[in-house]
Amino acid sequence: MNLAHDLLIQARHLAGLDAGRPKQANLRRASSAAYYSLFHFLIWESARIVPKTPAGLRDRVCRTFHHNEMKQVCLPFSRGTLTPVVAALLHGPPSREIRSIAKIFVDLQEIRHNADYDLAAHFSRLETLQTIERSESAQAAWGRIRNSDEANVFLAALAFGARWAK
Amino acid sequence: MAALVQPDVLETTIRGIVDSIVPPKGVRLRRIDFANDHSGDAAVYIVFAVSKRIPLTKARVRDLSSLSDTVADPIWQLPDGPIPYVRFEDVR
Numbered sequence: 001m002n003l004a005h006d007l008l009i010q011a012r013h014l015a016g017l018d019a020g021r022p023k024q025a026n027l028r029r030a031s032s033a034a035y036y037s038l039f040h041f042l043i044w045e046s047a048r049i050v051p052k053t054p055a056g057l058r059d060r061v062c063r064t065f066h067h068n069e070m071k072q073v074c075l076p077f078s079r080g081t082l083t084p085v086v087a088a089l090l091h092g093p094p095s096r097e098i099r100s101i102a103k104i105f106v107d108l109q110e111i112r113h114n115a116d117y118d119l120a121a122h123f124s125r126l127e128t129l130q131t132i133e134r135s136e137s138a139q140a141a142w143g144r145i146r147n148s149d150e151a152n153v154f155l156a157a158l159a160f161g162a163r164w165a166k
Numbered sequence: 167m168a169a170l171v172q173p174d175v176l177e178t179t180i181r182g183i184v185d186s187i188v189p190p191k192g193v194r195l196r197r198i199d200f201a202n203d204h205s206g207d208a209a210v211y212i213v214f215a216v217s218k219r220i221p222l223t224k225a226r227v228r229d230l231s232s233l234s235d236t237v238a239d240p241i242w243q244l245p246d247g248p249i250p251y252v253r254f255e256d257v258r
Binding site: 068071075078079080081099100103106107109110113114117122124125126127129130133134137 | 203204205207209216222226227228230231234235238242243245249251252253254255256
């Protein structure tokens with residue numbers, strides 16, 4: 001997805017600015033962009049379960065995703081303790097890839113919140129580059145499971161959030 | 167009264183997990199904070215201090231990502247455990 005890719009490029013660009021002592025504003029924006037890259041990557045993938053037509057339908061659906069709902073979906077996948085609804089659809093524990101993606105999403109969302117709102121937080125270039133690397137790593141891991149049943153279930157869970165548990 | 171001074175079992179377990187991990191060169195444990203994260207979920211922040219004297223390379227970044235996973239993965243497995251967040255701070 002172009003937006004997710006471009007956000008990663010933007011994050012790397014911002015994290016590499018200011019030789020010597022990097023500006024906090026650049027590191028914060030880089031960290032935030034790394035999270036948003038993964039966020040948009042996942043919601044765009046989730047939109048695959050929506051019909052392609054009419055034009056604009058998928059874009060509209062993408063706007064329904066909620067950060068905290070997605071986090072709450074990711075938590076049981078991260079722990080490997082799936083909810084009964086998800087467990088009934090999958091025939092085994094979540095793969096290492098899906099667990100890794102879920103964990104990174106949760107982690108990066110917390111970083112993004114601090115980057116955007118916690119003025120007391122200090123960001124280092126090293127930690128920012130690590131945040132970017134983890135966003136890239138999650139998207140690469142997705143490529144390895146993209147066509148699996150568990151990927152489809154994960155995407156549906158992200159799309160339907162709390163309503164999924166009914 | 168005795169129950170009040172007993173260390174929390176989960177906290178002790180987490181400290182044991184973190185203490186058992188040997189960080190790479192130039193990295194040391196700075197602190198472990200138990201708190202709620204931005205959305206109110208129980209969390210533990212494990213903060214490492216990283217020496218700025220070691221050059222910043224891609225391998226260095228990957229080493230720290232690996233350390234993050236090594237520390238956080240066993241905490242994710244704990245029943246009712248907090249969400250683990252591993253963080254790195256620069257030190258001179």
